[in-house]
Amino acid sequence: MSESSGVKQAVAGVFDRAASTYDQTGVDFFGAVGRELVDVADPRPGEWVLDLGCGLGASTLLAAERAQPGGRVPTEEQGPKRPGEDGPFSGVEVMGRCLSEAGYVDVRTDLRELTVVYPDEATWWRTLWSHGRRATMERLQEAGVVDSTMRRMSADLDGVRRSDGSLEWTAEMAYTVARV
Numbered sequence: 001m002s003e004s005s006g007v008k009q010a011v012a013g014v015f016d017r018a019a020s021t022y023d024q025t026g027v028d029f030f031g032a033v034g035r036e037l038v039d040v041a042d043p044r045p046g047e048w049v050l051d052l053g054c055g056l057g058a059s060t061l062l063a064a065e066r067a068q069p070g071g072r073v074p075t076e077e078q079g080p081k082r083p084g085e086d087g088p089f090s091g092v093e094v095m096g097r098c099l100s101e102a103g104y105v106d107v108r109t110d111l112r113e114l115t116v117v118y119p120d121e122a123t124w125w126r127t128l129w130s131h132g133r134r135a136t137m138e139r140l141q142e143a144g145v146v147d148s149t150m151r152r153m154s155a156d157l158d159g160v161r162r163s164d165g166s167l168e169w170t171a172e173m174a175y176t177v178a179r180v
């Protein structure tokens with residue numbers, strides 16, 4: 001098996017194991033990201049939309065409603081990328097260059113803050129198990145340190161903990177859109 005095939009199988013395995021809880025933890029993260037991306041892209045009736053890295057389609061379905069698109073899915077296999085490797089999701093500049101080189105125009109990235117509220121610390125940890133971060137959690141579990149890591153990080157979460165015990169996390173998100 002090639003190294004690329006092994007990486008692809010490992011990534012697919014993580015998402016297969018996370019599938020039953022993916023975007024199902026009661027925290028509206030991907031929905032909020034999808035709504036914001038569609039607002040940035042502002043698709044118009046008759047336009048076609050390509051959503052790279054669409055997950056369960058939080059932005060794809062909203063964009064389809066706005067654009068009423070037909071379309072096709074590109075079939076070129078890029079393969080998964082490891083953290084730190086070049087790939088369209090490794091940075092804003094890389095994504096812009098990737099889209100420009102593919103023939104897209106008016107490539108722009110809007111940076112916007114996104115605030116997500118986790119009702120409690122347990123929900124925050126469940127969320128980490130429900131998407132790609134699961135790979136990190138599994139490595140901690142295999143090393144026998146997931147529980148001690150959770151205890152140690154609890155104090156680090158105090159910086160985002162609200163008086164009611166919920167966690168309010170704000171991050172700057174990059175929304176890149178382009179036209180053909």
